[in-house]
Amino acid sequence: MKYEAVIGLEVHVQIKTRSKMFTRVAAGYGHDENTLTDPVVLALPGVLPVLNKAALDAIIKAGLMIGCEIPAVCKWDRKNYFYPDSPKNYQITQYDQPICIGGHVEIELPGPSRNVMGEHKKIPVTRIHLEEDVGKLNHGAIDSLVDYNRAGTPLMELVSEPAMHSADEAYAFLTSLRNTLVYGGISDCDMEKGQMRCDANISIRPIGEKKLGTKVELKNLNSISFVRDGIEHEIKRQIAVLESGGTLIQETRDYDGQTGASQSLRTKEMAHDYRYFPDPDLMPVKVDAEWKSRIQSGIPELPFDKQRRFQEQLSVPFTITSVLVPDRDLSAYFEEAAKLAGPGKAQAVGNWIVNDLLRELGASKLSLADSKVKPAHIAALVKLVDAGTVLTSAAREIFVEMFATGDQPDGIAERKGLKAAPTDAGELEQWCRDSIVANPKALAEFKSGKDSAINAFKGPIMKAAKGKANPKAVDETLRKLLATM
Ligand SMILES: Nc1ncnc2c1ncn2[C@@H]1O[C@H](COP(=O)(O)OP(=O)(O)OP(=O)(O)O)[C@@H](O)[C@H]1O
Numbered sequence: 001m002k003y004e005a006v007i008g009l010e011v012h013v014q015i016k017t018r019s020k021m022f023t024r025v026a027a028g029y030g031h032d033e034n035t036l037t038d039p040v041v042l043a044l045p046g047v048l049p050v051l052n053k054a055a056l057d058a059i060i061k062a063g064l065m066i067g068c069e070i071p072a073v074c075k076w077d078r079k080n081y082f083y084p085d086s087p088k089n090y091q092i093t094q095y096d097q098p099i100c101i102g103g104h105v106e107i108e109l110p111g112p113s114r115n116v117m118g119e120h121k122k123i124p125v126t127r128i129h130l131e132e133d134v135g136k137l138n139h140g141a142i143d144s145l146v147d148y149n150r151a152g153t154p155l156m157e158l159v160s161e162p163a164m165h166s167a168d169e170a171y172a173f174l175t176s177l178r179n180t181l182v183y184g185g186i187s188d189c190d191m192e193k194g195q196m197r198c199d200a201n202i203s204i205r206p207i208g209e210k211k212l213g214t215k216v217e218l219k220n221l222n223s224i225s226f227v228r229d230g231i232e233h234e235i236k237r238q239i240a241v242l243e244s245g246g247t248l249i250q251e252t253r254d255y256d257g258q259t260g261a262s263q264s265l266r267t268k269e270m271a272h273d274y275r276y277f278p279d280p281d282l283m284p285v286k287v288d289a290e291w292k293s294r295i296q297s298g299i300p301e302l303p304f305d306k307q308r309r310f311q312e313q314l315s316v317p318f319t320i321t322s323v324l325v326p327d328r329d330l331s332a333y334f335e336e337a338a339k340l341a342g343p344g345k346a347q348a349v350g351n352w353i354v355n356d357l358l359r360e361l362g363a364s365k366l367s368l369a370d371s372k373v374k375p376a377h378i379a380a381l382v383k384l385v386d387a388g389t390v391l392t393s394a395a396r397e398i399f400v401e402m403f404a405t406g407d408q409p410d411g412i413a414e415r416k417g418l419k420a421a422p423t424d425a426g427e428l429e430q431w432c433r434d435s436i437v438a439n440p441k442a443l444a445e446f447k448s449g450k451d452s453a454i455n456a457f458k459g460p461i462m463k464a465a466k467g468k469a470n471p472k473a474v475d476e477t478l479r480k481l482l483a484t485m
Pocket residue numbers: 006007008009010159160161162163201202203212213214215217
């Protein structure tokens with residue numbers, strides 16, 4: 001039998017705020033254990049939670065970026081469970097009235113090759129709500145120590161519809177969501193630091209079947225690649241169970257990204273009863289039109305919209321946009337350089353950034369902000385090449401020097417003798433004439449309308465000029481002569 005996989009994701013993302021969700025103590029990563037705590041985080045008797053408005057702003061922003069509806073009122077609930085990572089014995093979350101409903105994440109599937117853009121799809125989102133993160137248990141040989149630094153950090157949970165059908169789609173979903181949230185400044189989404197975490201719900205059903213199959217929830221998928229591997233592994237496991245005549249049970253499984261194996265953590269019968277109820281210490285929150293429009297006005301262009309604009313309006317190919325666009329700062333750098341370079345030069349600018357600038361930054365382990373090469377340098381270099389003042393090969397050398405010194409390209413070209421020699425017009429005309437006469441075939445082709453035949457004359461001219469002739473002057477002189485022949 002042929003099966004179809006059905007996948008829904010639950011994604012937890014830490015919101016980048018200065019303080020925690022319900023108290024003013026700082027939120028942060030990498031501090032000494034239990035230094036980011038206070039009576040509220042530790043749930044000492046008599047404390048009351050106070051909402052962090054910046055966290056609400058961030059979630060509303062995330063929701064508006066992916067087209068969610070923001071209901072007029074959302075409320076807070078207690079999810080009760082007993083575990084040492086939560087000193088209160090409950091987590092404050094949103095149960096039946098979350099802050100965002102609906103929306104979708106646009107995804108891009110892998111193309112037929114790396115140079116070709118793949119299919120785009122919109123994956124529907126069920127909801128986004130806000131809750132507080134829990135502490136962390138550090139397991140030693142004989143005991144476990146608890147660190148409450150993470151406890152109380154604002155955490156968004158985005159739940160997707162069961163609408164993905166392959167591990168690739170889930171991978172694309174997480175990549176796109178991460179790019180979007182980073183663009184919005186909502187989170188850095190660093191999975192290694194636990195800023196983004198994902199549970200994957202997976203079921204299979206015979207192709208054509210409408211009813212959903214029994215779902216298995218995979219936990220502890222701590223990189224986007226592990227999510228993809230884990231889902232692939234789980235789909236195969238489920239098919240094998242059914243093919244061998246077994247039945248699937250609803251359970252939570254733990255996937256080990258290192259070994260590629262999974263094991264059952266708990267089944268449905270053992271599922272927690274969280275006894276949700278409205279938190280009596282927190283009022284529901286009204287989100288009015290003014291609040292929404294204030295957030296709406298600060299929303300950046302989405303990554304895929306930016307990519308389409310670069311491709312369609314600036315004629316920059318996918319191979320370049322796919323490198324630029326995931327990085328908001330790099331995209332802004334590119335746009336500034338393209339603007340300075342003038343119309344029609346965006347592709348050349350993109351090439352310098354994606355090939356030369358990124359190579360030099362990588363080799364020197366510098367960040368874009370540290371680069372001595374600014375957008376104006378790139379634009380100036382593109383103009384020099386375009387005017388024929390320097391040849392492309394010389395421009396590469398200039399770039400490396402520019403990166404090391406931050407000097408302007410024109411000065412470097414001058415200093416290093418890299419400018420195309422100002423050729424004597426009479427001499428150039430003679431070389432052009434010689435080259436045309438030596439290649440009657442190309443001449444005939446050119447005259448019959450094949451414009452590109454002109455290129456056949458250029459090699460010998462450059463050779464005669466020892467590579468230093470101005471390509472623009474060569475082209476112009478050739479055309480002038482050819483017009484008379
Ligand atoms: N049969 C199914 N096959 C695959 N995915 C499913 C199926 N049924 C539901 N899902 C997905 O499972 C997820 C359920 O997440 P949700 O947070 O609503 O509930 P939960 O996992 O029971 O709760 P908790 O937050 O406590 O883990 C959603 O992403 C949904 O799309």
